Each structure stands twice: as structure tokens, then as C-alpha cells.
Amino acid sequence: MSTNKINPASVNANQQLNKFKKVDSEKSGKAENNSSVKSGIDQTRIASEKLDISQKAHNLKKLKEIMEAGKAALAEEPPVREEKIAEVRQKLANGFYQSADVKAEVAAELSGLMSRMDQLLK
Numbered sequence: 001m002s003t004n005k006i007n008p009a010s011v012n013a014n015q016q017l018n019k020f021k022k023v024d025s026e027k028s029g030k031a032e033n034n035s036s037v038k039s040g041i042d043q044t045r046i047a048s049e050k051l052d053i054s055q056k057a058h059n060l061k062k063l064k065e066i067m068e069a070g071k072a073a074l075a076e077e078p079p080v081r082e083e084k085i086a087e088v089r090q091k092l093a094n095g096f097y098q099s100a101d102v103k104a105e106v107a108a109e110l111s112g113l114m115s116r117m118d119q120l121l122k
Contacts, residue, residue, distance in 0.1 A: 059121045066120060
């Protein structure tokens with residue numbers, strides 16, 4: 001002879017769930033009654049309202065997309081290469097980056113980058 005045990009916690013949970021369902025259905029019935037009364041007002045209001053997103057918001061969205069693309073590209077970059085770091089440190093110590101040629105090249109790159117960013121934010 002087998003006996004089925006009923007877990008009191010599961011019975012209690014089911015009772016609580018049924019109570020919530022009952023309360024929820026009562027609320028939705030009231031909401032339907034209220035919505036039918038308000039529907040005439042809401043339809044008039046909806047017809048006269050419009051959404052206007054500013055240019056600044058559009059620019060911020062573009063900037064966010066650019067940042068996310070940059071993060072994704074950065075995540076794909078290979079790990080740090082110690083030999084390159086040692087090379088750059090040596091060049092710094094020797095004054096390589098203080099030369100006029102290097103400064104001009106860096107300035108040109110920054111100018112191009114700023115120009116592209118301005119175009120994207122327009």
C-alpha cells in the first residue's frame with residue numbers, strides 16, 4: 001500500500017497563487033470599465049500629442065553606438081605584448097616622441113579623428 005504525501009508548502013504556495021490570480025482578474029475587470037469611460041478622452045489626447053526627440057538626444061545615441069563599437073573592438077584586441085611596451089619605454093627614454101616629425105604626425109591623426117567625430121555628431 002503506497003501513500004502519497006502532500007507537501008504543505010506547495011499547497012500553501014498554490015493557494016497564494018490562486019489568491020493573486022483572483023485579485024489580478026478583479027483589477028483587470030475594473031480597469032476595463034475605467035478604460036471604456038476614458039477612451040474618448042484618451043483618443044483625443046493621443047491624436048494631439050506627438051513625440052519630438054531632440055538633435056542632442058540623437059547625437060547622444062550615435063555617441064553611445066560609437067562607444068559600444070569601440071568597446072567591442074577593444075575586446076577583440078590581442079593581449080598586451082611586453083616587447084612592444086619595452087620598445088616604447090626605450091623610445092620615451094631616448095626622446096623619440098619629442099621630435100618635430102612625431103609631433104606633427106600625432107597632431108594630424110588627432111585632427112582627423114576630431115573631424116570624423118564632428119561629422120558623426122552632426
